[in-house]
Amino acid sequence: MTGFNLSFVPPARMFGSTPIRGLALAVAAIAAPVSAQDKAEGPAATVTIRADEPGPQVHPDVFGQFMEHLGTGIYGGVWVGEDSPIPNDSGYRSDVLQALRDIKVPMVRWPGGCFADEYHWRDGIGAPENRPVKINTNWGGVNEDNSFGTHEFMGFAERLGARTYVSANIGSGTPAETSQWVEYMTAPADTTVLAKEREENGRREPWTVDYLGIGNELWGCGGNMRAEYAADVTNRFITFAKPGTGEMLKIASGPSDANYDWTEAMMKISGPHIDGLALHFYTRPRDEKWEDKGPALGFPESEWASTLDHTQQMDEYITRHSAIMDRYDPEKRVMLAVDEWGTWYDAAPGTNPGFLQQQNSLRDAMVAALNINIFTKHAERVKMAAIAQMVNVLQAMLLTDGPRMVKTPTYHVFDLYQPWQGADSLPVELDSPVYRMDDISIPAVSVSAVRGADGAFHVALVNVDPNAAHPVGLRLEGVDAARVTGRILTASQMDAHNTFDNPGTVAPEPFGGAKISGGAISVTLPPKSIVVLQLR
Numbered sequence: 001m002t003g004f005n006l007s008f009v010p011p012a013r014m015f016g017s018t019p020i021r022g023l024a025l026a027v028a029a030i031a032a033p034v035s036a037q038d039k040a041e042g043p044a045a046t047v048t049i050r051a052d053e054p055g056p057q058v059h060p061d062v063f064g065q066f067m068e069h070l071g072t073g074i075y076g077g078v079w080v081g082e083d084s085p086i087p088n089d090s091g092y093r094s095d096v097l098q099a100l101r102d103i104k105v106p107m108v109r110w111p112g113g114c115f116a117d118e119y120h121w122r123d124g125i126g127a128p129e130n131r132p133v134k135i136n137t138n139w140g141g142v143n144e145d146n147s148f149g150t151h152e153f154m155g156f157a158e159r160l161g162a163r164t165y166v167s168a169n170i171g172s173g174t175p176a177e178t179s180q181w182v183e184y185m186t187a188p189a190d191t192t193v194l195a196k197e198r199e200e201n202g203r204r205e206p207w208t209v210d211y212l213g214i215g216n217e218l219w220g221c222g223g224n225m226r227a228e229y230a231a232d233v234t235n236r237f238i239t240f241a242k243p244g245t246g247e248m249l250k251i252a253s254g255p256s257d258a259n260y261d262w263t264e265a266m267m268k269i270s271g272p273h274i275d276g277l278a279l280h281f282y283t284r285p286r287d288e289k290w291e292d293k294g295p296a297l298g299f300p301e302s303e304w305a306s307t308l309d310h311t312q313q314m315d316e317y318i319t320r321h322s323a324i325m326d327r328y329d330p331e332k333r334v335m336l337a338v339d340e341w342g343t344w345y346d347a348a349p350g351t352n353p354g355f356l357q358q359q360n361s362l363r364d365a366m367v368a369a370l371n372i373n374i375f376t377k378h379a380e381r382v383k384m385a386a387i388a389q390m391v392n393v394l395q396a397m398l399l400t401d402g403p404r405m406v407k408t409p410t411y412h413v414f415d416l417y418q419p420w421q422g423a424d425s426l427p428v429e430l431d432s433p434v435y436r437m438d439d440i441s442i443p444a445v446s447v448s449a450v451r452g453a454d455g456a457f458h459v460a461l462v463n464v465d466p467n468a469a470h471p472v473g474l475r476l477e478g479v480d481a482a483r484v485t486g487r488i489l490t491a492s493q494m495d496a497h498n499t500f501d502n503p504g505t506v507a508p509e510p511f512g513g514a515k516i517s518g519g520a521i522s523v524t525l526p527p528k529s530i531v532v533l534q535l536r
Contacts, residue, residue: 041524042468043433045445049459052478054424054451056379061163062372063414063421064107065100066340066386069115069148070139070393071355077391077400078156079148086403092156095405096391099398100160103414106421107210109165109339109386110153114138114221116213117171121181124149125201138221140354150185154207163210165339165386170215170237170253171223178212179240185209187244195244208246211384213339214238217280218253219262227265234270249275251337251384255321256280257313263321267328275333276384279321280340282394283311283367296345296358297495301466304363304494305437307343308464311367312442314341315374322381335383338375342388342395342410343367356393360408361497362506362528364395365489368413369446369462369530372420376448379425399500406498409506412489416508416532419458423450426457435465444470445525457481457535463525466494474521481535484521486511490529 067073080086080093087094111119115138123132124146131146157164166185168178180194186206187195195206214237215222218230225233234252241250252270254277255262266277285294285303287310294303322336343364347353368387375382387410391398397411425448432443446462457479463470488511496506514523514533525531 040468042444042465042470044471044473045433046431047447047459047461047472047474048429049449049457049474049476050427050478051449051451051457051476053427055427056425058376058379058420058423058425058450059383060104060106060421061384062375062379062382063103063105063417064109064165064339064384064386065105065390065397066109066113066388067390068113068139068393069111069119069136069144070113070389071352071357072400073389073391073393074148077393077398079152081147089159090155091152092159093400093405096398096400097159099405099407099411100390103397103411104418104421105160105162107163107165107384107386108153108157108160108390109167109211109213112138112167112216113340114216116167116216117169117173117222119169120173120177121150121169121184125151125184138354139356140352142352150181151201151203154185154203164208165211165213165251166209167213167216168237168241170218170233171221175237175240178237179242182209182212182241182243182248186246186248191244206245209243209248210246211249211251211276211337212241213251213253213278214241214274215253217256219256219259222253227262228269231266231269234266235273238270238273251276251278251339254278254280254337258317258320260320260324263324267325267334271325271328271334276335276337277321277325278337278339279317281314281317281338282340282342282344282388283307284344285310293345296343296348297361297497299363299495301494302438304466305435305440305442307363308366308370309440309442311343311370312374314338314371315377318374318378318382322378325381332381336378336381338382338385340388341371341385344394358394359497360396360399360410361495362409362491363494365409365413365506365530366462366464366528367395368410369417369460370464372413372417373446373448373460373462376420376425376450377428401500404500406500406503407507408498409489409496412506412508413530416487416489416530417460419452419454419456419534420448420450423452423458425450433470444468445472455536459533459535461523461525461531461533463527463529466528469524469526471522471524474523475519476521476535479535480519481516481521483536484514484516484533486514486531486533488526488529488531490526494528
């Protein structure tokens, strides 16, 4: 069979004092029946999973979220205020809170993004009526009343049970400002002037800042800096950002896409001082001109293919940036934090282009699943990620309109992959057929597998081919699975999406198409589908 052979074999990992190294084995194709709903059957894929050779843990924060002061991502999306007729918990939308709790959001990044490097934290504390109104110069030129500030963000994270990622203002701020903000948030009660001010503003006990972002995109909107200068600035800010309580990991502003020179300079100069390096990469159907990204809906198959082809570059970027990091950090102490990722299309017609509002279709679900599979493959280096963004902006989990809320196809992918949070990754060898469209050729099938905290084995299979079903023969080495269950996410159209009037167009359903025989699992993946199996 002519196709793609993609092996994931993690490097050596220590469990106690015993080195574990993944192995990859080939397996012959296993035929699987095609269900009546599938229009055509393409070539088979084969998958071997080493269940007896667990790899690095998939850190829960890989499923993190990003919320920025951008459009209706916060105001109207998360925060409506206590006086709103929309049901709320102290100003936070009740429906949004519950939906995010249901997918166990582990970490939230705030306040930006480009907004972060113009944000001064004192504007967002104290009585809301006394907070200054400013212009959001990055996103739409609208008023920012600062009614959602430090206390509101921390209250939101506490209600979710999520870790906090606060991005400090490096571009237009000072080391003293960042140091004071960290002290305000983390100093023990009754210790410093800032701790007492925090108490006066309604919070006696300190918060934990789990991650501190040292600026955002210092190569662009965060200051248009050279890499070497940005590294020196990073070291300066880190020196004075000292938490009063808790462990605070410091994440440097890293590269965009294939900017390997940036990673080289940052690791060489700042590597010993940082805990993580941020990578940003946005998926676009048209990647020649930033101003022409393509529509979110009504796209041709050529842009289905180009989008999925583009997003799989994430694998190459992580591989090559990690290789640079390995030279300076062979013990992999410094994480690669993919803290902005997802699809970016042209703004929805009739909306403020600065609000980055777009619909979310089955294509976005495919992008999410492919990236999670990639993050799982690179679990040894990728310890945190944040999809952009949580509500109403870019590749959102949720869309709101006044009192209404709808879950997007991307939300349902995060639901399907919940067992990956904190699970052990498993080495995978995949021999996949090819999906071809015009001059694009990509693997038709993507896969990742984990051993969950529940003791079960979970396998995610993605068929990106919108036209043909693909049989998959799967073998789980080292374990005799006796029972398989599953769920599937698919739809009839490539741009199928959920609306406020029709919220269930794209939603997971039970999947009974997987069979176990002689230690092997056979399954036929319908066109454009995501199937997650549980094996016991």
